[in-house]
Amino acid sequence: MAKQNTVFKDAFNRCLTLLSETSALPSEPELGQALGVSRTTVRAILSRCEEVKLISWDKRRKIVLRRPEPSDYFPTEETDSLAERIERSFMRRILAGGAEPGMQINELELAREIGTGTTSVREFLIRFSRFGLIEKRPNSHWVLKGFTREFALELTEVREMFELRSAARFVTLPENDPAWAELKQIEAVHREILADIDNRYREFSELDERFHLLVHKSSSNRFIVDFYDVIAIVFHYHYQWNKANARERNARAMEEHLAYIAALQSRDPKQAEQACRRHLKSARETLLQSIP
Amino acid sequence: MAKQNTVFKDAFNRCLTLLSETSALPSEPELGQALGVSRTTVRAILSRCEEVKLISWDKRRKIVLRRPEPSDYFPTEETDSLAERIERSFMRRILAGGAEPGMQINELELAREIGTGTTSVREFLIRFSRFGLIEKRPNSHWVLKGFTREFALELTEVREMFELRSAARFVTLPENDPAWAELKQIEAVHREILADIDNRYREFSELDERFHLLVHKSSSNRFIVDFYDVIAIVFHYHYQWNKANARERNARAMEEHLAYIAALQSRDPKQAEQACRRHLKSARETLLQSIP
DNA sequence: ATTTTGTCTTTTATCTACAATAGACAGAAT
DNA sequence: ATTCTGTCTATTGTAGATAAAAGACAAAAT
Numbered sequence: 328m329a330k331q332n333t334v335f336k337d338a339f340n341r342c343l344t345l346l347s348e349t350s351a352l353p354s355e356p357e358l359g360q361a362l363g364v365s366r367t368t369v370r371a372i373l374s375r376c377e378e379v380k381l382i383s384w385d386k387r388r389k390i391v392l393r394r395p396e397p398s399d400y401f402p403t404e405e406t407d408s409l410a411e412r413i414e415r416s417f418m419r420r421i422l423a424g425g426a427e428p429g430m431q432i433n434e435l436e437l438a439r440e441i442g443t444g445t446t447s448v449r450e451f452l453i454r455f456s457r458f459g460l461i462e463k464r465p466n467s468h469w470v471l472k473g474f475t476r477e478f479a480l481e482l483t484e485v486r487e488m489f490e491l492r493s494a495a496r497f498v499t500l501p502e503n504d505p506a507w508a509e510l511k512q513i514e515a516v517h518r519e520i521l522a523d524i525d526n527r528y529r530e531f532s533e534l535d536e537r538f539h540l541l542v543h544k545s546s547s548n549r550f551i552v553d554f555y556d557v558i559a560i561v562f563h564y565h566y567q568w569n570k571a572n573a574r575e576r577n578a579r580a581m582e583e584h585l586a587y588i589a590a591l592q593s594r595d596p597k598q599a600e601q602a603c604r605r606h607l608k609s610a611r612e613t614l615l616q617s618i619p
Numbered sequence: 620m621a622k623q624n625t626v627f628k629d630a631f632n633r634c635l636t637l638l639s640e641t642s643a644l645p646s647e648p649e650l651g652q653a654l655g656v657s658r659t660t661v662r663a664i665l666s667r668c669e670e671v672k673l674i675s676w677d678k679r680r681k682i683v684l685r686r687p688e689p690s691d692y693f694p695t696e697e698t699d700s701l702a703e704r705i706e707r708s709f710m711r712r713i714l715a716g717g718a719e720p721g722m723q724i725n726e727l728e729l730a731r732e733i734g735t736g737t738t739s740v741r742e743f744l745i746r747f748s749r750f751g752l753i754e755k756r757p758n759s760h761w762v763l764k765g766f767t768r769e770f771a772l773e774l775t776e777v778r779e780m781f782e783l784r785s786a787a788r789f790v791t792l793p794e795n796d797p798a799w800a801e802l803k804q805i806e807a808v809h810r811e812i813l814a815d816i817d818n819r820y821r822e823f824s825e826l827d828e829r830f831h832l833l834v835h836k837s838s839s840n841r842f843i844v845d846f847y848d849v850i851a852i853v854f855h856y857h858y859q860w861n862k863a864n865a866r867e868r869n870a871r872a873m874e875e876h877l878a879y880i881a882a883l884q885s886r887d888p889k890q891a892e893q894a895c896r897r898h899l900k901s902a903r904e905t906l907l908q909s910i911p
Numbered sequence: 912a913t914t915t916t917g918t919c920t921t922t923t924a925t926c927t928a929c930a931a932t933a934g935a936c937a938g939a940a941t
Numbered sequence: 942a943t944t945c946t947g948t949c950t951a952t953t954g955t956a957g958a959t960a961a962a963a964g965a966c967a968a969a970a971t
Binding site (some may be wrong): 620621622623624625626627656657658659660678679717725726727739741757758759760899 | 947951952953954958959960961962963964970971
């Protein structure tokens with residue numbers, strides 16, 4: 328097994344969805360564009376569609392023969408890229424499991440446990456090391472530095488610097504900048520979710536990321552934007568892991584977001600700074616509370 | 620060739636230096652400690668020393684038979700780790716050579732050119748990507764974003780935030796913090812070099828890194844300290860590449876450093892901030908001037 | 912009672928191989 | 942004249958293999 332064909336499987340699944348809405352498929356390049364894959368993969372998808380009698384395919388004629396059934400789709404486990412699977416396994420181990428700071432991380436063991444080669448694990452660890460949670464001892468093992476109180480404080484310190492800077496930049500964006508429209512949309516989603524908070528509070532995590540990323544992006548600084556990855560991954564797994572009082576917490580955060588959004592929309596730097604500070608402060612407290 | 624034995628060769632060379640100063644070598648664990656390698660490597664070194672008749676080795680008795688000669692040492696090219704060689708080749712290509720932004724980077728080609736396997740190149744690129752100069756298109760090539768004006772501006776923006784924060788923290792360090800002693804030493808080296816600037820201005824680059832790293836470290840924030848790597852590598856290669864007016868530039872920077880150091884030593888936050896700002900401003904200008 | 916050595920096992924760093932995927936080009940179809 | 946398809950080549954992602962290096966443990970030496 329040299330390379331997983333997850334790109335193919337994932338694109339195939341998405342193609343089935345397209346296929347359920349039309350009677351014929353477009354040209355190969357067009358389909359490739361729509362699915363975000365190369366023609367090689369498109370042709371593999373078309374071949375399989377033909378094989379399972381979903382379409383008849385003769386050169387430009389690609390006629391849909393029947394609606395796709397659930398059994399036509401590849402199971403979702405098979406469409407995740409290896410990197411995603413490794414990330415999940417790893418985060419589960421270090422965040423959920425009893426992972427003490429100072430623990431050694433073993434590439435081989437990790438690879439065996441996840442059922443993959445060492446190369447992929449190694450590359451994952453290298454990529455992951457920029458999050459500041461692990462550190463390499465050359466020619467030897469990795470060391471887990473742990474999701475500790477210090478880590479959270481260091482992370483939030485930088486986050487606050489960056490977000491304050493970004494928010495200050497945000498209010499100076501020209502009227503026609505698309506960020507304003509996106510901000511309005513995000514505001515609307517906040518209101519929708521708040522209106523049905525009991526059922527939809529779980530959608531906050533994703534919305535939170537969307538909002539803060541938008542703010543960070545207005546910095547036009549790649550280092551600030553890239554750093555948001557670190558924040559996002561920490562909060563992402565943190566939300567999954569720590570579900571106590573989620574409904575309440577999320578509701579409060581969304582109220583803060585709305586105040587923050589209104590302050591940005593006011594274009595007044597002072598107001599924006601204050602609202603930003605308020606929200607960041609409570610976000611930091613929430614994060615710290617969950618750390619023993 | 621599965622793994623280069625650069626650790627062995629480098630440690631062997633360093634062992635020869637030790638060996639030229641004593642008549643007998645210590646125990647294996649002790650030697651391992653001194654050279655920073657495992658006992659396995661120590662034993663390989665001892666074996667080779669015995670082979671070339673540098674020592675006689677019988678269990679605990681390791682008697683030096685003769686002084687090492689230049690020909691006993693491994694050539695320096697062989698002691699650099701693969702990662703270092705890849706970094707140098709790569710930086711030469713992208714900084715010195717005509718490397719336009721948007722250029723594609725090809726792992727295979729790079730590997731062939733450097734004379735190494737693709738895995739190492741790949742891992743280097745992943746590690747290097749955090750410097751914001753390259754970006755990966757999944758399942759496809761890397762894209763060079765280029766050492767452009769924007770890059771320099773984004774880099775210095777973050778640098779200034781971080782260094783101002785660190786300098787503010789520095790002045791609050793307790794009297795007995797070792798940073799104060801180190802600062803004094805660094806100050807002394809500045810004066811020494813300035814006294815003989817015509818001959819020694821080339822030493823500035825290293826001193827610059829030492830000084831700013833000390834400042835950044837006082838932040839006690841891993842993200843701030845780690846970010847200094849980015850700054851260091853950029854300035855390191857930048858100095859190598861752009862040598863116009865080096866003597867003059869370095870002298871001026873050192874004067875600024877001395878003012879900055881004095882301001883830190885005054886423990887007055889206002890003064891420190893001002894001196895820091897002044898120096899950062901001129902550092903930014905210097906960097907920008909060298910970019911077309 | 913430590914510390915050192917001899918021996919052995921485990922892990923890392925690196926290379927090579929190969930399937931999946933991207934991408935190039937000429938001829939075919941509109 | 943453009944767009945699409947068939948075919949072919951090049952590159953990436955991943956596994957597996959292997960030498961170098963780290964490290965564990967018991968027996969030997971101080």
